[in-house]
Amino acid sequence: MPVEEFVAGWISGALGLVLGHPFDTVKVRLQTQTTYQGIIDCMVKTYRHESLLGFFKGMSFPIVSIAVVNSILFGVYSNALLVLTATSHQERRAQPPSYTHVFIAGCTGGFLQAYCLAPFDLIKVRLQNQTEPRAQPGSPPPRYQGPVHCAASIFQAEGPRGLFRGAWALTLRDTPTLGIYFVTYEWLCRQSTPDGQNPSSATVLVAGGFAGITSWVTATPLDVIKSRMQMAGLEQRAYRGLLDCVVSSVRQEGLGVFFRGLTINSARAFPVNAVTFLSYEYLLHSWG
Numbered sequence: 001m002p003v004e005e006f007v008a009g010w011i012s013g014a015l016g017l018v019l020g021h022p023f024d025t026v027k028v029r030l031q032t033q034t035t036y037q038g039i040i041d042c043m044v045k046t047y048r049h050e051s052l053l054g055f056f057k058g059m060s061f062p063i064v065s066i067a068v069v070n071s072i073l074f075g076v077y078s079n080a081l082l083v084l085t086a087t088s089h090q091e092r093r094a095q096p097p098s099y100t101h102v103f104i105a106g107c108t109g110g111f112l113q114a115y116c117l118a119p120f121d122l123i124k125v126r127l128q129n130q131t132e133p134r135a136q137p138g139s140p141p142p143r144y145q146g147p148v149h150c151a152a153s154i155f156q157a158e159g160p161r162g163l164f165r166g167a168w169a170l171t172l173r174d175t176p177t178l179g180i181y182f183v184t185y186e187w188l189c190r191q192s193t194p195d196g197q198n199p200s201s202a203t204v205l206v207a208g209g210f211a212g213i214t215s216w217v218t219a220t221p222l223d224v225i226k227s228r229m230q231m232a233g234l235e236q237r238a239y240r241g242l243l244d245c246v247v248s249s250v251r252q253e254g255l256g257v258f259f260r261g262l263t264i265n266s267a268r269a270f271p272v273n274a275v276t277f278l279s280y281e282y283l284l285h286s287w288g
């Protein structure tokens with residue numbers, strides 16, 4: 001099993017993550033808290049209350065965890081294509097796989113990464129939702145003092161299953177949308193690249209950016225549900241399951257609830273995925 005795709009996926013995931021984390025914090029807060037009137041309001045309040053550091057809350061942890069999950073996504077995707085088409089990454093420009101194979105390989109990567117991502121994503125969302133300013137003398141400490149403390153507290157309060165809160169919604173979000181992600185990327189690359197040649201850096205940037213936007217636009221409804229289920233253990237709201245979360249969110253806030261965070265998700269998706277794909281392709285190309 002070729003491993004370079006896993007390593008390239010990890011490095012490129014970490015680069016994209018640093019670039020996208022401030023957008024991600026605003027998105028998570030908009031999806032789970034009702035105190036903000038929109039993106040700008042959320043940004044201004046976060047800055048005033050918590051300074052620039054507020055946007056980077058919980059980032060160190062995703063770099064070593066979620067970026068590793070990105071390596072699972074890209075590694076499984078490439079190895080699934082190897083199984084389906086018997087072509088390596090280097091051979092795929094000369095013998096491009098069918099879009100059906102790309103979709104199946106993307107869904108497989110999405111399904112497996114979702115399961116590994118679930119506990120890490122839960123901890124990220126819980127830390128991002130802590131709106132207290134950084135520790136000041138005399139002020140009460142935040143509920144979670146860091147990722148390890150957060151994981152231990154969830155484990156103590158809710159048991160091991162607590163760490164997988166929202167995992168179903170995450171799997172349903174990621175399985176089809178990662179199929180869409182890789183199909184969009186491949187399709188856009190092939191549209192602007194002569195047969196058999198490697199896409200230019202500009203093409204990779206644009207195709208990666210739009211792949212990110214397309215997949216996140218389709219993922220946003222389940223992303224909202226996932227984030228709410230992940231916060232449900234903490235808040236008064238308790239859902240009996242995914243469907244209950246969907247129904248009660250729509251009853252209370254209307255269908256618009258599914259589009260919460262859509263703009264910020266899309267704005268974040270372009271630069272993050274442009275950089276992710278560019279660095280991924282570059283690394284694999286330079287390793288031969």
Ligand SMILES: CN(C)C(=N)NCCC[C@H](N)C(=O)O
Pocket residue numbers: 013016017020070173174177178181212215216219269272273276
């Ligand atoms: C729609 N979904 C779930 C995705 N496109 N996932 C792939 C993640 C790529 C990048 N790290 C990001 O966070 O956008």
